[in-house]
Amino acid sequence: MVTPNIRSLLASKEPVQDVTVQGWVRTRRDSKACTFIELNDGSCLRGLQVVADNALACAELYPKILTGASVRVTGDLVASPGGKQAFEVLAKNVEIVGESDGTYVLQKKGHTPEFLRSISHLRPRTNLLGSVFRVRSRMAFAIHKFFQEQDFFYVHTPIITSSDCEGAGEMFRVTTLPQGSAAKPEEDFFGKPTFLTVSGQLQGEVFACALSKIYTFGPTFRAENSNTARHAAEFWMIEPEMAFYDLEADMGLAEANVKYLLKALFETCGEELEFFNKFVDTGLIARLQHTLDKPFQRVSYTDAVDLLIKSGRKFEYPVEWGQNLQSEHERFLAEEHFQSPVTVFNYPRSLKPFYMRQNDDGRTVAAMDVLVPGIGEIIGGSQREERLDLLEQAMAAHGLSEENYRWYADLRRFGTVPHAGFGMGFERFLMFATGVSNIRDVIPFARTPGHAEF
RNA sequence: UCCUGAGUAGCUCAGCGGUAGAGCGGGUGGCUGUUAACCACUAGGUCGUAGGUUCGAACCCUACCUCAGGAGCCA
Known part of the structure; x- marks a missing residue:
């Protein structure tokens, strides 16, 4: 029935x-x-x-x-x-x-998110979590629509991988060897050390160098011992990769992507947005509308550093060219100076992984991060190094074995093209879209250090 | 992992050295086209755990556990 x-x-x-x-x-x-x-x-x-x-x-x-x-x-x-x-x-x-009985813990009155997390099997029945997960579903669909409407192909990159997207973070080991085994990796299931993927980017580049425009959208894993409201050990990431795109085009796509999703959010999740605006974050709708209406701000890393120094603001961490932008710096840029999402580009080469394209100045690479108020970084991307000699230099400088990355270098050896891409944390976007301030509340069953319930 | 704060009824919290409390939720009764319904009664607690100080500890001290906020790492 x-x-x-x-x-x-x-x-x-x-x-x-x-x-x-x-x-x-x-x-x-x-x-x-x-x-x-x-x-x-x-x-x-x-x-x-x-x-x-x-x-x-x-x-x-x-x-x-x-x-x-x-x-x-x-x-x-x-x-x-x-x-x-x-x-x-x-x-x-x-x-x-x-039937239910008096021991059913959900009441009509409000519960704290902390309590609801302890009953992840019942919390989807609440207004808050029900709304979050309806939004999550509709936004996942909108992501596919955005890319499919522009002739991107959806590629399923592997979950289990033997390559390390260097710079992305600690990896979970995948093995069938018994605990404490002294066996060599060659004796393991795959005959070599394998891990849960931290990014589908490198494999995405393979397909971009064949199908031109591709995207991945799937789970990724980081074994970092990060205990914050913005990090999870298992999270979903959207990673487009485009042949014949430079950094400029890459940034344009990233910004268009965010705007498209917000438009879809207003069109398909109006009821939920009203709810979040009332009970979660009273400034939500105004902020999202503002983001949708105005162009994203862009600033080079070098200009951002100048701007931070000239702001006269006293920061806990010093601002200095060549240093990573700290949370407080990013927050100042997005929340106070620009008061809108801002894309920071052309970062110092020394701060970024080997695959990013070296700029003509010799000291920066064509990297970009999209920062949003309240969350910080939701997108990180770059134009990739398409010149074989420069890529090999960078790999050597990072101590990577030519052997392991031969397939990756082959993309430059045979019909190399300028190409670019980015990664967007799906949960980070959902936090921005719903006003929910803890990543554990936008994932059905959160995996964080010490926690893998259900 | 580091810093800060918090753990009291099923849930949300008050009490902060001298007999353990309220609202909601549950039960019973009443009232009522109600809508966070309302009114009365009632059950429900080793005050996170283990030590210590004190005549006496939910309250003060120590350690540990858990959670939250901030930081680092990043998406």
Whole structure:
């Protein structure tokens, strides 16, 4: 039996005879002649009010309809005399599909995100997490639309890899050898050391140098012992890679990508946005609208350093050309100076991995980071070094073996082309889009140091 | 990993040296087209764990655990 979801019923313009609706009870209120059940099936934020008369044969069940129970209701969708909803279901019959009891912990009142994290199996039933995960799904779809509409091909890069996207971070080892085994890597399952991928970029470049424009969108893994609200050991990343793109075009695509997603957000998640704006972050909608309306700011790393020095602001970490921009610096740029997302480009060569394209000044590379207010970096990218001699120099300087990266150098040996790409942290984007301040609350089941529940 | 703060009822919190409290949630009863419904009664606690100080510790001290915020690393 397939029954209409609550979203479609609430969208109705007129009464409907004989509907069946199923969902979970959010709350029940008794009245003299009837009981009111607020039903939610996750199809949308709002619930459906069910009015069940005490004269019905099923009335004896009402006391057992506690918060969290699943029920099936048949009745008519009618105009509601109550002020808070246009339509409600006047029940002819109510069945309990699955009971709940007084130990069900979710209440109609608010819960802290910290508590909800401890019940990840129940939290999708809350307004907050339900909204987050509806948004997550729609944004994932919008990402595919954005790239597919521009003739990008979706490439499935490997999860298990033997190559290290140098500079991306610590890797999780994948092995079938018993714990503490003294066996050599050659005796392991793959005959060599293997890891969970930290990035699909290098393999993405392979496909960009064949299909021209590609993107990956999948899980990536970092074994960093990072304990912050912005880091997870398992997260999803979007990584486009484009042949015949320079840094300028790369930055343009990154900015267009963010704007496209925000547009889709406003079009498909209006109800959820209103909810976040009310209960999570009261400045959210204004900030997102502002981001959508105005062009992203761009500033070179060198100009950004000047700007920070001239700001007169006292920073905990000194600002000096050649040093990484610290969180406080990035925050100053995005939140105070530009008050909008800002793309910082042309970073010192010494700070960046081997594959980034050397600029003519000899001391910077064609790298870029997109910084957004409140989150910091959500996108990092670069034009890749397409000149074989310079790539080999860079690999040597980073102590990488020519043997392991021969396939990567081959892309430059045979029909090399300028190309570029970037990586966007999907959860980072979701935090920006929802105002939710902890990455653990935009991932269904978060994996962080010390935690891999469920 | 480092710094700071916090752990009291199922949940959110008050109490901060002298008999363990409220709201919500649960139970019982009442009222009512209700909508964070309302009113009354009721059950529910080794005050994170282990030590210590004190006549007496939820409260002060120490260690550990957990969580949060900030930092580093990054997406």
